[in-house]
Amino acid sequence: MSGPSHDAIIHSASRLFGERGYRAVTVREIAADAGVSASLVMKLFLSKENLYAAVQPEESLLAEPDVPIAELGRALVFRVLMRRERGMQEPWANIALAVLDSPDPHAARAEIRERYLDAITRLIGDPTQDRRFASTVICLMTGFGEAIRTLGLFDGRDLDELVEYYGAIVQTHIDAAKAAT
Incomplete structure (x- = not known):
């Protein structure tokens, strides 16, 4: 499911994980950076681990x-x-x-x-x-x-x-x- 919110989450997560790593970043921080709610992040990706996997570079x-x-x-x-x-x-x-x-x-x-x-x-x-x-x-x-x-x-x-x-x-x-x- 791709859309503006999904893309914003991916962009924010990619940047934050890339800068600070998996453990140092929270779902709430990613959501705030993307301008969405933490519940939307969890709805789309189910877990922080799934989101981390989704943003790993090609x-x-x-x-x-x-x-x-x-x-x-x-x-x-x-x-x-x-x-x-x-x-x-x-x-x-x-x-x-x-x-x-x-x-x-x-x-x-x-x-x-x-x-x-x-x-x-x-x-x-x-x-x-x-x-x-x-x-x-x-x-x-x-x-x-x-x-x-x-x-x-x-x-x-x-x-x-x-x-x-x-x-x-x-x-x-x-x-x-x-x-x-």
């Missing part, structure tokens, strides 16, 4: 970009910068919060870890048993997303220059995975 960051493998590092970095420019939630920056602040951190860690490792392993063609190259790319992208969003690093830097610079760092590990096949 996993489009794990979808395969339509670029040659030799440009993949730059494409991944470009996506982070575009989400920042558009004021969108940053999934890479929210990984730690999604795990540590979830209703079940242990289960969230296992699920998110495997989802990201599986997707990046497929994306870069990591042939190693321990998925070391995929793990490194995830570390680099998580750190980049967090540094961009939380610390504001690289604010004011030329976008193309940043894509070239950090994209080349990520690409080194993607190329290493290809060389290991």
Whole structure:
């Protein structure tokens, strides 16, 4: 059920959960921010946990970009910068919060870890048993997303220059995975 109230709730919840985490945000705060009643939030989503699940970022960051493998590092970095420019939630920056602040951190860690490792392993063609190259790319992208969003690093830097610079760092590990096949 989508409509102005639903969309306002989703927008407020996404922003508040992204800024402060699951445990630090109440349904009443989300409702007040969205300009609706807490009872409407509960009617639409049934629980705070369901609302939290509804606002988790799309996993489009794990979808395969339509670029040659030799440009993949730059494409991944470009996506982070575009989400920042558009004021969108940053999934890479929210990984730690999604795990540590979830209703079940242990289960969230296992699920998110495997989802990201599986997707990046497929994306870069990591042939190693321990998925070391995929793990490194995830570390680099998580750190980049967090540094961009939380610390504001690289604010004011030329976008193309940043894509070239950090994209080349990520690409080194993607190329290493290809060389290991």
